[in-house]
Amino acid sequence: MxxxxxxxxxxxxxxxxxxxxxxxxxxxxxxxxxxxxxxxxxxxxxxxxxxxxxxxxxxxxxxxxxxxxxxxxxxxxxxxxxxxxxxxxxxxxxxxxxxxxxxxxxxxxxxxxxxxxxxxxxxxxxxxxxxxxxxxxxxxxNIEFQGAVILGAAEVAEKLIRATEVLTNEMKQLSAKEAASAPPIDFAKLPDLRKPGTFGVQPKQVWILNDSSRNRQFYVDVYKPQKFRSGKTPVVVFSHGFASRPEDFSVGAEHLASYGYVVVLPQHPGSDKIWINEFRQGLHRNTFDVNDFTNRPKDISYTIDELGRRNQSEFQGLLNLESVGVAGHSFGGYTAAAIAGAEIDFENLKKECNKEFGGLNISNLLECRALELPSTTQTKFRDRRVSAIFVANPIGSATFGRLGLSKIQIPILIAGGNYDPAAPFVLEQARVFSWLNVTEKYLVLIEGQAHVDFSKLDPGILQAIESVDKVSLPSPYLIRSYSDSLLTAFFETYIGNRPDYKSYLQASYSAFLSQGEEFKVFLISAASADNLAKAFEDFRKFNNL
Known part of the structure; x- marks a missing residue:
């Protein structure tokens, strides 16, 4: 209506x-x-x-x-x-x-x-x-400004800023410590993962899929390599974020395809750019369809099903659909976590949404809408064909909680930025990293990275941000070089059957990538998870956060 x-x-x-x-x-x-x-x-x-x-x-x-x-x-x-x-x-x-x-x-x-x-x-x-x-x-x-509430919120906000500074410094130290303790590697003599691979990329294809069981139609952007690998071809499914679209991640998809991957990016119709534009026109009451908490992971599974149906006719049976990678950004990070086994925990969500200053985590405004779902809502979406996930600026700490995220038992790389106001590194990525029980886990922090690519914003907004005293932003090309290289290294290791690429998944590689750059990238592994968690817990205790 x-x-x-x-x-x-x-x-x-x-x-x-x-x-x-x-x-x-x-x-x-x-x-x-x-x-x-x-x-x-x-x-x-x-x-x-x-x-x-x-x-x-x-x-x-x-x-x-x-x-x-x-x-x-x-x-x-x-x-x-x-x-x-x-x-x-x-x-x-x-x-x-x-x-x-x-x-x-x-x-x-x-x-x-x-x-x-x-x-x-x-x-x-x-x-x-x-x-x-x-x-x-x-x-x-007449208006009443409640001083205790306002000052309390301001105090918590200030503490979160300080916590971000503390954890950024802790990430820097832990990453340096991991790099110093590892055998030295001359990455300059290894393939440069910031550059495109050697397989080439075909022109993008667009498929229209129709899941009759859910009365749901959506399109999928498909990127194929120009020439295929010998043996099985690895597959990665990418889930876009809220108010976004598959096309927004074409650069990363093309980069991965150039390494011999088939990369597919499904549209999520209830929470994409088309929906938000229709909301602006008055066609929807809400900024996204609350059912997308369940529809999004099902979109991923249905897309993998479709690849199976087309494997023989379009790919000569070359696709490896028994070990698929999933990547996601923001709400897409939630989607990837769900398909990897994270389970919705409504009790935890209620608790998080009722916190006095919970609104300082902006992603909670989106996540708390899941409380509108009926109590009989499906909470488990694990797809056994998915073997590894890469999530950038993910949300989901409230929706899944410690218990729900502990169900993930496959390799995961979590990337965040210390300029992210929508999914704060302290409250989302760093906290989630400590809750994961899987041993093959990595946490990446990119200095200056925010939730969105500022180069795609209105020029006036970008100009306003850059005009603020002492605020500078990293080049989007630098951020892309960090993310593309780590995306490739991660999926080559766990999906592409190239265990030798695991040498890139260590702190010394992030130091190599950061050489000469004002805004650096830091990587830590599971070995540093307890130390990072302790640093945050110590800050909480001493600052009553």
Whole structure:
């Protein structure tokens, strides 16, 4: 059913002037309740005059700081008000508002979720646009800023930043220690895995698959080598992330295909770029279909089934479908973990989603939607044909938990970045690594890597990020060279029947790749897992995290 009409009606209602608007903002700090009139903010924004109540907050601010605050109050955010309304009525949007509403409340400390939604959407429809001042003016009651909650969240956020710095340094030291204890290897004399292989790559093919058992149709991008290996051909299935698409990972797929692999990238229709575009048009209520927690791993299995059906006719029976590799990014990392044996743990998910400051792990906004699934939902998706997984910036720590992830018993490489705000390295990759019981496990940290490829963002966003003082970003080509080489080394070792490539899966190779680079890559193996876990646990104890 289309939601365009509903969105239009809702927007019209929300745009109406409220019967009562916020007159005062109260800052609750301990036993104190400090008032600030909204009209004082309005006067200051208009002509710079500081009323008596505002002087309590701005009395010691420099003229430059005051000018910045005036700009913050009045500068409009560039948003589509209709799209904004749709987002805040989606599952993820409501969850975000609920978390925000714990610190910004209605009179009496009532969660400000609904007031925030009304105020933000109404402000977005104003001629002046969505400004902070307009949000205050449109709030339906007086506003209370809960100091304990806000300061608590800020304190936890600061601790997470420090924890990331501590674990980055720990990864650096552990990787150096592993490299020093291993026999020396001259990687300059070995094949350079950053470069394409020798098998060539055919033009991409696109298959349309139809799983009638689930009434689900999706396309698959297929990359084949120009010439095939002798013997069996290794296969890797790649699962894209939320709001993404198979085409976004064509470079990595082509790189692996050039080493003699058949690489297939299935679309996940309920959580891909097409779905999010349809959401923007008002065709869906939510940013993704909650059933994709179960559909995604089934898409992987069905894709492998299809390869089996086509093996003789299109590949002369050369495909090795008894030992398949799966790679995934973000939500695709969840997908790969599920197909590798990780089991959904609803009890753990409830606990994580109810944590006071759980919203600081942005991936929880996505993961917590799994609680909408019925209690009878399938929680096990292990496909025995899958023999190794490579996951980049994966989410799933809340959905699977320690118990669910302990069920993975195949080789796994987890890669993350210390600039990732969506799936923080500390809360996702590093924590998950310590929970895995498998001995063939590797953890990779790429300095400066974020959740997305910044080169694919709007140029204005990239410019804004780079304009921040002391913030620089690594070249996307550098990050790609790290990921392509490790992707190749991992799957050659565990899927390609090339055990000699295991020499690349050690800390000394990450040091070799990092030579002369400002942003480095660090790799550790299972041998360092306990030390990394101890470093994080010590930080938690000493910092009450």
């Amino acid at each position: 289309r939601y365009a009409l509903l969105g239009l009606v809702s927007s019209t209602v929300l745009a109406a002037t409220p019967a009562r608007a916020a007159e005062e903002i109260f800052f609750l700090i301990g036993p104190f309740k400090i008032p600030l009139r909204v009209s004082s903010l309005e006067t200051f924004a208009k002509d710079g005059k500081i009323e008596k109540d505002l002087a309590l907050f701005l009395g010691r601010a420099t003229p430059e700081q005051q000018a910045v605050f005036r700009k913050v109050l009045t500068e409009p955010a560039k948003v589509d008000p209709v799209l904004l309304s749709r987002f805040f009525y989606s599952g993820i949007g409501e969850a975000g508002l609920t978390r925000l509403g714990r610190g910004i409340t209605l009179d009496g400390g009532i969660n400000g979720k609904f007031g925030l939604r009304a105020a933000i959407v109404q402000a977005a429809f104003e001629p002046q646009g969505l400004t902070l001042l307009n949000v205050f003016k449109k709030f339906p009651t």
